[in-house]
Amino acid sequence: MQMQFEDAYKEVYEIVKPKYKLFTAGPVACFPEVLEIMKVQMFSHRAKEYKIVHMDTVERLKKFLEVEKGEVLLFPSSGTGIMEASIRNGVSKGGKVLVTIIGAFGKRYKEVVESNGRKAVVLEYEPGKAVKPEDLDEALKKNPDVEAVTITYNETSTGVLNPLPELAKVAKEHDKLVFVDAVSAMGGADIKVTKWGIDVVFGSSQKAFGVPPGLAIGAFSEEFIEIANKAEEKGWYFDVPKYIKYQYKKQGTPSTPPMPQVFGLNVVLRIIEKMGGKEEWLKMYQKRAEIIRNGVREIGLEILAEPGYESPTITAVLTPEGIKGDVIYEEMRKRGFEIAKGYGEGIKEKTFRIGHMGYMTFEDIEEMLQNLKEVIEDLKKKA
């Protein structure tokens, strides 16, 4: 295949070509193996070649997420799509949900609950804190009529990892459904769906798996599916039983999936195997996180997350007195590093974030930390 209109490609490439080493909150840098498969020629999503990759991806995800009972499904949407699916399929009309909030993405779950005509009861913490099991227990004692609890596993805006197994255990003791937003956790923090008693957990292609955006991944428990089967007015696009039916009958999705991203995710899941499996892969994330946190502290900066709950996938850093996060972001860009700006009410200006996700080497991390050190020193002199 030859390009007849190469200029059309070049014009767009000039705008979007790689300019930075990425430490973003997502989309993150992708593995070269993934980018290479992204350019494969398309074909029908009902052809057997697609079916093979679709089902192989689902099987590999089941293993990675330790789904012993229930289903793994792929959605042509961002992760927020499955957030909506959890509410429309799993909570009765007008029903109550306990939404735990430790940052901007917990707030989004509240919006999703309410915009779908359900009621939200909120357990909220200040930025940097994690949900404590005893608080959840108390909140559930006070609100015995909630049908489900939502938990942000990893809060991208504050860099906090919630103690998911403990929180799920408490929710299950109260016999509640457990819905987990794992968008910035899946692929970077351990998830054991069946063992931990999770009913819905979802992630996205563009975070810790290091694949371009456009694909959401969901795991659903048998109990949730039973409720979804009876639910009314689920809509069409996020009707979970419909996705299960199509996966069994057509080895695909009800409507056309983002095929390149499915292929990319399949490539990453094979890379994980070749690196030695999930354990080794997650160790890589732990190591990246430790190096970045230690480096940040050596520069004399403080981390927003409370000790013991630091995220393996993203670190939110408090800016030095009098220096805005945006300024640090722009200075790092000038030096060829794209980090992430602060995000969320009250902390947007006082923080910046360093993503640990996707394709990066340990040399890249050292280089980024060295540059960050210089940027902070320069800005302090000017401040």
Added chain:
Amino acid sequence: MQMQFEDAYKEVYEIVKPKYKLFTAGPVACFPEVLEIMKVQMFSHRAKEYKIVHMDTVERLKKFLEVEKGEVLLFPSSGTGIMEASIRNGVSKGGKVLVTIIGAFGKRYKEVVESNGRKAVVLEYEPGKAVKPEDLDEALKKNPDVEAVTITYNETSTGVLNPLPELAKVAKEHDKLVFVDAVSAMGGADIKVTKWGIDVVFGSSQKAFGVPPGLAIGAFSEEFIEIANKAEEKGWYFDVPKYIKYQYKKQGTPSTPPMPQVFGLNVVLRIIEKMGGKEEWLKMYQKRAEIIRNGVREIGLEILAEPGYESPTITAVLTPEGIKGDVIYEEMRKRGFEIAKGYGEGIKEKTFRIGHMGYMTFEDIEEMLQNLKEVIEDLKKKA
């Protein structure tokens, strides 16, 4: 960037590598310029580089779709997502919609209406027929309480192009909202959103634009947006006013968009300009369609669509007596051509389909027709 796990890429590539010349119903073959941009390294969708391409794509689409008033929005979903958006944002809870059905995708609109708690009144035709303006007028006289009319512009299952300008005119005379599924029309058949009085029209990346799947395109009238602003329980994911707000404030989407597909669409819109603009591009589709229809008739086969309503993007062909469509599909695959199987109740076995969409040359078309001729002759001998 070097591949460290090249085998992971190769294993997947072996399954999905190009094996056929594509005449599919979608996903279709993509332009080489598009495939090349699909492999660009990712970065944050809130970075200015993404914003530039997003807004440029929206502006080019506004021109291509002749949107003089109202908005063009990009959705991280398949086209069906915007089908759901039209109902949840534009029709009151429990409200009535007149759904016109000329094939499988008209039936899908009915499912979307009903699964979202609205009521469908149906005007249905047998496969191969188009909706007639006088029938629509009569149906609207009988059902003055419907809030909207849905029209499948191009029915992918039967290869019929509805007379959209005439139908929209009738609906507007009755003061109804006009929702148009243009998934297999947009990019291959003309659409003049404002002039024709269309309130919602949506398409997908993977059809006549020749881009991989994962991205939906919607145009919305001012009147629709006003209704959507007041609508309740729209949900989060397909909340149209939220998409407008994010497009103005952040030059992007509320949640992460499929960036590679947005870049691919931008490349195609530039190719269209370089080919001489929309007129020339649509002429190419007309020419492809005529050559394919003439070729099919020369082989002695009949076309399902009634005369005068043949689709410019896909042709459904009736199989000769005693030969199933699936068999023709498989025989063509053996010869290196992927056409599309029949689709939909009552016609699945009696038809096969030839897509005209995406990347193909006129030589490819001649070669496909020659092979189809031989396949039909062989099968007739055996029958």
